[in-house]
Amino acid sequence: MEKILKKSDLGKWVGKLSAFDCYAPTKENDHWEFNQVTYLDSLPEDYTQVNVPLKKVVLPNREVLFNFEDNRNGGPHIQEVLPEEKEVVVFGVRGCDARGVALLSKIFSESSPDIYFERRKNQLYVVGLSCYPLPGDNCFCLSVGGGPFSTQGMDILLSDIGRKYFVEVLTPKGEKLVELGWEFFAEPNDQDRQDRLRREKKAQEMFNLEIHEAEKKAGVLHHLFEDKIWKTESFRCLKCGICTYLCPTCHCFDIADELASPVPLQGKRVRVWDTCQFPDFTMHSSGHNPRPDKSSRLRQRIMHKFLYFVETYGEIMCTGCGRCVSKCPVGIDIVNILNRVESHEG
Amino acid sequence: MVKISDVRQEAKRLLEKGKVRGVVGYVPGTRGGWAIPYLIQEAERAEQLVWDPTCVHNLALFVVEEKKEQAKQKEPDKRPLAVMVKGCDSRAINVLLQEKFINREEVVLLGVSCENSGVVDRRKITHLLHGQQAGEIRFGDNGNIVVVVNSERRIFDPQEVLADRCLECQYNFPVVFDYFYGEKIKKTPPAPYAQVEKLESFSLEKRRQFWEEEMARCLRCYACRSVCPMCYCAECVVDPISFAVEPTTTAEEKAKKIKWIEKSPLLSENFVYHLVRAIHLAGRCVDCGECERVCPEGISIRLLNKKLEREALRLFNYVAGTDSQAPSLLSTFQETDPEDFIW
Amino acid sequence: MNKDHEPRIVAFLCKWCSSAGSDMAGVSRLEYPPNVIPITVMCSGSVSPIYILSAFNLGADGVLVSGCHPGDCHYIKGNMYARRRMALLKELLPYLGLEPERFQMSWVSAAEGVKFTQIIKDFVAQLKPLGPQTYLRRSL
Numbered sequence: 001m002e003k004i005l006k007k008s009d010l011g012k013w014v015g016k017l018s019a020f021d022c023y024a025p026t027k028e029n030d031h032w033e034f035n036q037v038t039y040l041d042s043l044p045e046d047y048t049q050v051n052v053p054l055k056k057v058v059l060p061n062r063e064v065l066f067n068f069e070d071n072r073n074g075g076p077h078i079q080e081v082l083p084e085e086k087e088v089v090v091f092g093v094r095g096c097d098a099r100g101v102a103l104l105s106k107i108f109s110e111s112s113p114d115i116y117f118e119r120r121k122n123q124l125y126v127v128g129l130s131c132y133p134l135p136g137d138n139c140f141c142l143s144v145g146g147g148p149f150s151t152q153g154m155d156i157l158l159s160d161i162g163r164k165y166f167v168e169v170l171t172p173k174g175e176k177l178v179e180l181g182w183e184f185f186a187e188p189n190d191q192d193r194q195d196r197l198r199r200e201k202k203a204q205e206m207f208n209l210e211i212h213e214a215e216k217k218a219g220v221l222h223h224l225f226e227d228k229i230w231k232t233e234s235f236r237c238l239k240c241g242i243c244t245y246l247c248p249t250c251h252c253f254d255i256a257d258e259l260a261s262p263v264p265l266q267g268k269r270v271r272v273w274d275t276c277q278f279p280d281f282t283m284h285s286s287g288h289n290p291r292p293d294k295s296s297r298l299r300q301r302i303m304h305k306f307l308y309f310v311e312t313y314g315e316i317m318c319t320g321c322g323r324c325v326s327k328c329p330v331g332i333d334i335v336n337i338l339n340r341v342e343s344h345e346g
Numbered sequence: 347m348v349k350i351s352d353v354r355q356e357a358k359r360l361l362e363k364g365k366v367r368g369v370v371g372y373v374p375g376t377r378g379g380w381a382i383p384y385l386i387q388e389a390e391r392a393e394q395l396v397w398d399p400t401c402v403h404n405l406a407l408f409v410v411e412e413k414k415e416q417a418k419q420k421e422p423d424k425r426p427l428a429v430m431v432k433g434c435d436s437r438a439i440n441v442l443l444q445e446k447f448i449n450r451e452e453v454v455l456l457g458v459s460c461e462n463s464g465v466v467d468r469r470k471i472t473h474l475l476h477g478q479q480a481g482e483i484r485f486g487d488n489g490n491i492v493v494v495v496n497s498e499r500r501i502f503d504p505q506e507v508l509a510d511r512c513l514e515c516q517y518n519f520p521v522v523f524d525y526f527y528g529e530k531i532k533k534t535p536p537a538p539y540a541q542v543e544k545l546e547s548f549s550l551e552k553r554r555q556f557w558e559e560e561m562a563r564c565l566r567c568y569a570c571r572s573v574c575p576m577c578y579c580a581e582c583v584v585d586p587i588s589f590a591v592e593p594t595t596t597a598e599e600k601a602k603k604i605k606w607i608e609k610s611p612l613l614s615e616n617f618v619y620h621l622v623r624a625i626h627l628a629g630r631c632v633d634c635g636e637c638e639r640v641c642p643e644g645i646s647i648r649l650l651n652k653k654l655e656r657e658a659l660r661l662f663n664y665v666a667g668t669d670s671q672a673p674s675l676l677s678t679f680q681e682t683d684p685e686d687f688i689w
Numbered sequence: 690m691n692k693d694h695e696p697r698i699v700a701f702l703c704k705w706c707s708s709a710g711s712d713m714a715g716v717s718r719l720e721y722p723p724n725v726i727p728i729t730v731m732c733s734g735s736v737s738p739i740y741i742l743s744a745f746n747l748g749a750d751g752v753l754v755s756g757c758h759p760g761d762c763h764y765i766k767g768n769m770y771a772r773r774r775m776a777l778l779k780e781l782l783p784y785l786g787l788e789p790e791r792f793q794m795s796w797v798s799a800a801e802g803v804k805f806t807q808i809i810k811d812f813v814a815q816l817k818p819l820g821p822q823t824y825l826r827r828s829l
Contacts, residue, residue, distance in 0.1 A: 331375035
């Protein structure tokens, strides 16, 4: 379903969504983050991309799984804790972040459903914003199956066409949101459709970063397990978690028991973010570490995204948001690495 | 002016003669010409070395990393490692020497002076260029910074674009070195502790609010710890399990490992993490400012370190990394140390 | 704020002086508030700042570190190292917004039972109006 929403009506529509928790990009210091808002008159003109991707909504960096308690007489007692029942609308989601959640669903919903993820995802309404101009210099979504006007993982996509948004309503959830403020939505005409198309075309020509034949990388990487590129490229790696924590698709976690009181035993079992880039991530209790150095960990990050995930799910686990390239403190550049490995073939 | 050709030549000579096992220096990165740290092992690659205002990294970190790496090797290469060091990097080397983490013979220091300039703050550049990519960033005359954008030369005053740490730096030249490039120009920053003093002037409540907002953002990616050349402990108090688990570590030893803080990025745990880090860096932090630069959430980590740096100076007249022979701040004392706070 | 809150104090007392001082208070039948959880350590110089931060993290309302008077340290100079370290921590905590009253250091000799009781009384009196310490306290 296609609609038109005047920019000046955005706030009125959001006003009708009071039953939901609304999130929108807000500026903190120098960067954007999704924060809860009580009203939203407009999506900021200078908005580029949020720092921490949308995944934080479905896979928060701390998820309480259950409470446990050892009340001496009654024995151990476990109480399930599920995410709060609260429907959440996030505005201004870029295509890469929405695709990130869609890819995470392959792991947490499709193959073996995770109730925490599923509940959060079912409660999430994604109102996307297409990218024109591109939000960053390091965007490369076009190379990995996305695009500046990608709709995957979204319920609604808003495209800025001047004074109004071209609205693509993509799912029943999207329809529900539009129905709540139906009076603000109009039917698009041919001019509107052309405006949107023209912008999409232009946006596609704006990329200055590209992975050549990304879909073929799996075949190349297959032979590069022992390549020396991992060592030279990882020399400067800091072993920090920036690339993975800010990645829309990285989803590794650790499970920990947090004690509120040791005696009587009382606490919570939580799921927290973890990353393959930390040296202790693969540490066995024996002291053996199968990924003992920086090169094996960098290799893991790239192989997981461009080989292992492709083998398992048939898709690249990278949405081309460019965060890992922009945010790496020592300039490790996944696009550059992947473009260089093609010459290693054979 | 530092003549990079001199640095390249020396690096090449050291590699050709096999005097060093490698040269850690800056080479151009892939995106927008920002320099990256690199280990050069072939003499012909020495030509790639660069020295410009994007050489932000503290390369002393790689001395630590390489030392740990060599320790794991069955047949370690005992030759020294050559490193390009700025003023702050060289002070970090001094601390490593002082703490006997490394010996002087293990490193060959190619000292480069920042002279009357320093390194740039990427956020300031991005802001000034309104998001446009800089093609090239280099030193101009009188400490100015030349930024080339779309083949147009723009000249910025150092005050506009240099990293805060450089604007507050008093050691803009290497204090320990084997080779010295450029001039030693003494700088006296007007107010090195202005930001600390500003925060101190706030009420307790306002300070608390400030830090709560900062700490709430911490993702615990540990980039600040990972980038710090002083954070070389094999085992860090914040890790619930430790790197120092060896195949010989017994179950009892493992069970006895104390979990000081939780892995969850809860506000209280973030506070304890950053406080512990700050206090562990007291008298050791050389204010290279890398922790704050790398923080993806822009947390004002330097404000913590700077506070302790000032207290070390005010209470104990101590400046970190200036003398590798002197005892370190917390491994010594004076009879006259202040004790008016003690009941 | 809960003014009736009974503050919980974690006191790191060195074995040779301050802990003996607290014993002296005990055998002398001196009374002092029961708000203190004493932890005997070998030397005030062995108290790492993380012990103090951890005490706050686990719910202490106040932390006391007490050692021998300068010159009396059983290990010659452990207390002097402690003095430097604690001076820094004493500056750092209020800088982050923790009330300065919540962390104290004292010199208490084995003979100073009276001084020990006075310190605890004063500390409790200082902490009471502040209410519970929630700033660094872990709440799951």
